[in-house]
Amino acid sequence: MDTSSSSMRAPSMRARSNLHQRIARDLGERIAAGDPVPGKFLPTEADLCARLAVSRSALREGVRLLAGKGLITSKRKVGTVVRPRTEWNMFDPDILAWHLAAAPTDSFVTDLFEVRRIIEPWAAALAAQRADAPTIARIGVACEDMVRFQGKAEELLEADLRFHETILEATGNAFLISFGALIESALHASFQLSWSGSAHTPEYSLRRHRRVWETIRERKPQDAFALMSELLRSAIEDVHDALLTRRLAVTEGNGLFAGPAAPERPSAPQSGEPAGPAPRRRARRNHPHPNQEERQ
Amino acid sequence: MDTSSSSMRAPSMRARSNLHQRIARDLGERIAAGDPVPGKFLPTEADLCARLAVSRSALREGVRLLAGKGLITSKRKVGTVVRPRTEWNMFDPDILAWHLAAAPTDSFVTDLFEVRRIIEPWAAALAAQRADAPTIARIGVACEDMVRFQGKAEELLEADLRFHETILEATGNAFLISFGALIESALHASFQLSWSGSAHTPEYSLRRHRRVWETIRERKPQDAFALMSELLRSAIEDVHDALLTRRLAVTEGNGLFAGPAAPERPSAPQSGEPAGPAPRRRARRNHPHPNQEERQ
DNA sequence: GAGCCGCATTTGTAGGACAATTTGGGAAGT
DNA sequence: ACTTCCCAAATTGTCCTACAAATGCGGCTC
Numbered sequence: 001m002d003t004s005s006s007s008m009r010a011p012s013m014r015a016r017s018n019l020h021q022r023i024a025r026d027l028g029e030r031i032a033a034g035d036p037v038p039g040k041f042l043p044t045e046a047d048l049c050a051r052l053a054v055s056r057s058a059l060r061e062g063v064r065l066l067a068g069k070g071l072i073t074s075k076r077k078v079g080t081v082v083r084p085r086t087e088w089n090m091f092d093p094d095i096l097a098w099h100l101a102a103a104p105t106d107s108f109v110t111d112l113f114e115v116r117r118i119i120e121p122w123a124a125a126l127a128a129q130r131a132d133a134p135t136i137a138r139i140g141v142a143c144e145d146m147v148r149f150q151g152k153a154e155e156l157l158e159a160d161l162r163f164h165e166t167i168l169e170a171t172g173n174a175f176l177i178s179f180g181a182l183i184e185s186a187l188h189a190s191f192q193l194s195w196s197g198s199a200h201t202p203e204y205s206l207r208r209h210r211r212v213w214e215t216i217r218e219r220k221p222q223d224a225f226a227l228m229s230e231l232l233r234s235a236i237e238d239v240h241d242a243l244l245t246r247r248l249a250v251t252e253g254n255g256l257f258a259g260p261a262a263p264e265r266p267s268a269p270q271s272g273e274p275a276g277p278a279p280r281r282r283a284r285r286n287h288p289h290p291n292q293e294e295r296q
Numbered sequence: 297m298d299t300s301s302s303s304m305r306a307p308s309m310r311a312r313s314n315l316h317q318r319i320a321r322d323l324g325e326r327i328a329a330g331d332p333v334p335g336k337f338l339p340t341e342a343d344l345c346a347r348l349a350v351s352r353s354a355l356r357e358g359v360r361l362l363a364g365k366g367l368i369t370s371k372r373k374v375g376t377v378v379r380p381r382t383e384w385n386m387f388d389p390d391i392l393a394w395h396l397a398a399a400p401t402d403s404f405v406t407d408l409f410e411v412r413r414i415i416e417p418w419a420a421a422l423a424a425q426r427a428d429a430p431t432i433a434r435i436g437v438a439c440e441d442m443v444r445f446q447g448k449a450e451e452l453l454e455a456d457l458r459f460h461e462t463i464l465e466a467t468g469n470a471f472l473i474s475f476g477a478l479i480e481s482a483l484h485a486s487f488q489l490s491w492s493g494s495a496h497t498p499e500y501s502l503r504r505h506r507r508v509w510e511t512i513r514e515r516k517p518q519d520a521f522a523l524m525s526e527l528l529r530s531a532i533e534d535v536h537d538a539l540l541t542r543r544l545a546v547t548e549g550n551g552l553f554a555g556p557a558a559p560e561r562p563s564a565p566q567s568g569e570p571a572g573p574a575p576r577r578r579a580r581r582n583h584p585h586p587n588q589e590e591r592q
Numbered sequence: 593g594a595g596c597c598g599c600a601t602t603t604g605t606a607g608g609a610c611a612a613t614t615t616g617g618g619a620a621g622t
Numbered sequence: 623a624c625t626t627c628c629c630a631a632a633t634t635g636t637c638c639t640a641c642a643a644a645t646g647c648g649g650c651t652c
Contacts, residue, residue, distance in 0.1 A: 055606040068364020077614040090474040178386040373645040
């Protein structure tokens with residue numbers, strides 16, 4: 001793993017954070033990008049201390065930070081190994097950010113929005129049932145801020161995030177609240193992807209947000225569910241288009257295995273289609289979870 | 297915070313783990329139980345070192361472990377503060393385990409199953425679309441193991457968990473896979489709650505599991521969705537009954553504020569009820585998320 | 593009374609020493 | 623030649639000490 005290049009990047013950037021936090025970010029971004037691939041070992045502490053030019057205390061505290069997120073485990077005499085990705089805490093805000101720092105994979109972004117589309121309609125429905133007045137008001141404020149900051153992308157993103165996070169909060173469910181990190185990651189991803197793409201006009205998206213808010217305010221769970229589903233569907237379309245564009249631009253035709261692993265059947269004609277995210281087209285999904293456990 | 301009693305519990309139990317891991321577990325269980333309530337500070341490092349009789353290095357590494365999970369943050373001269381619960385990583389396996397170690401709150405268990413009921417039907421549907429043959433076979437093996445271990449609670453629990461986790465894995469979605477920890481927590485909770493309760497016979501539950509598997513094998517997403525919903529609904533009923541029993545046994549009438557904060561309306565009569573988790577009765581939900589940020 | 597400064601406290605970093613553990617190879621015995 | 627046992631080297635784990643840096647607080651000055 002090449003630590004020389006990025007370890008001395010932007011010496012004063014993020015100088016506010018502690019050393020062990022910077023170390024954790026450095027190693028975390030690397031690991032998320034697959035530098036020491038799961039199953040492989042990090043360099044020894046002595047090596048890392050020398051390469052990063054830090055003391056062993058700071059290095060070990062940074063490593064502990066990553067261990068707390070499930071990224072790595074250390075054993076005496078053996079070393080520090082990167083755990084399989086299935087063990088990572090994919091809802092951890094830092095891990096999500098580190099994934100985005102490296103060029104986010106198609107599957108990463110797709111999975112992100114898939115989960116959003118499962119969770120958020122329900123969150124909206126529950127919010128419509130349970131939200132108290134002040135929280136509903138805050139959702140409204142977020143909507144207004146989105147209109148207000150329509151020009152400035154930075155603030156618009158923040159208001160958009162606040163809109164969705166407040167809805168999660170309104171459910172009162174501690175676990176749903178933890179989804180905020182995932183949404184933030186998704187918004188950043190779609191921002192850095194489809195900064196241009198967006199087949200839908202911003203006004204269109206803003207109106208959708210406002211309509212979700214209105215259904216919550218009016219205590220109509222089913223409508224909130226449906227409208228949030230719609231909102232996410234259009235967002236996914238934008239991101240999907242952006243991904244297609246990027247994929248065509250970067251690499252051409254990864255279409256091996258475009259076949260019958262998962263039969264297309266857009267929606268098997270059975271009893272009524274469950275409301276919400278429809279079984280979507282996804283011709284890729286080539287990786288059969290090879291359970292990679294190789295050691296170096 | 298009283299560290300003297302529990303810090304020296306079971307001196308040889310878990311002697312396999314490292315010291316900083318034991319420290320993290322000790323502090324983590326305490327914090328999860330609300331000993332230093334969010335917003336309050338932990339004792340100083342010097343204090344903790346003295347109370348736990350460990351070196352500062354080991355203590356700090358344990359604290360870093362907790363910081364990696366979002367439980368606490370440290371600042372120079374200020375101290376180490378417990379972050380608000382909304383910032384905790386509620387999908388972290390350790391945090392979930394620590395919550396269960398203390399007597400799990402009603403709302404904890406309820407929220408747990410609420411999220412399960414949102415996620416898992418979709419996971420089953422996606423698995424029915426995407427699962428490859430070996431994974432489907434493993435789901436079947438889990439079913440058979442559940443039948444085989446019907447007597448022994450320990451192995452039954454393990455097979456049950458394996459059933460649900462394999463379905464998550466079959467979706468191929470990295471984030472859904474991270475839900476395994478939550479399911480494990482839920483199973484342990486329902487085990488330690490309704491060890492007896494279960495209005496439904498075990499055979500009934502086993503048959504439900506098997507039918508979910510069959511729909512996945514036969515690539516029927518909608519049926520998988522519906523059956524998994526049913527399976528969870530009955531599981532929730534059991535747990536809910538157990539909670540009621542326990543609540544009546546332990547404390548009587550915490551019914552202050554049983555009022556109009558969230559109007560009852562079991563399901564506002566609108567367009568067709570979305571399939572899946574129905575808006576449920578929940579007369580409690582007393583905590584209006586007071587954003588407690590008090591400092592000591 | 594208000595504003596500024598210094599001091600004390602607390603966490604952060606450095607560095608060295610030794611302990612514990614496990615891998616792997618080498619030696620010895622069969 | 624093969625197996626078994628043991629020792630030694632390598633690596634993380636723990637302890638210790640010292641100092642650095644930040645920051646809240648009290649006191650001092652104007």
